[in-house]
Amino acid sequence: MSSPGHRRIDEIGDESRRRILDAAEELFAERGFDRTSFVDIAKRSGISRGSIPWHFKNKDGLVMAVVERAVERIWPAERYETVPSLTEVFTESTRLLSDGNSALVFMILVEALNDRGVVHEHYKEFIRRRCEGIEVLLRLRRPADVDPARAAEQERATAVALNGALMGVHLQALVDPDAVDMDAALIAIAGMFDRNMTDVWRD
Secondary structure, three states, X not given: OOOHHHHHHHHHHHHHHHHHHHHHHHXXXXXXXXXXXXXXXXXXXXXXXXXXXXXXOOHHHHHXXXXXXXXXXXXXXXXXXXXXXXXXXXXXXXXXXXXXXXXXXXXXXXXXXXXXXXXXXXXXXXXXXXXXXHHHHHHHOOOOOOOHHHHHHHHHHHHHHHHHHHHHHHHHHHHOHHHOOHHHHHHHHHHHHHHHHHHHHHO
């Protein structure tokens, strides 16, 4: 069993890590990865510059930690433990991204487009995981009397289309927020698929 002293040290370490991640996330969204330094993050977080590599080794490690936390917050693994409608899932995504994370998400996307960057493979895996998650939701709601192989193909294509729609609407809202009602747009897309999936499975 850990002593009170060790537990306190762990709590301080966890708090320092959280503050560093919070500051890095804000600065990455504001300035981008390349224009954010450990000095900037130390000033924003109130944590000494030397503590950052102690927690994350280097800037790549910090970037990956920020990406992983953002991805988990937007699309948590436990989302697939129930069978919600697509409208419920998209509504949750809207709420999570409307708190200022859209800029970070698309900053990550820009970085991921560089196939030599540290974020590329992780973001590609995130997209695959999110599409697979949507496939799971669709499969759990699949009628019992449709052909499984045919349905699987349709679900995979639908997952890609839904994921693309989700990213596209958020990008539009980020570029021109006054012209895009993101909540209404995402709920409309999800509702359309919710209402028409039975026809898609039977085509």
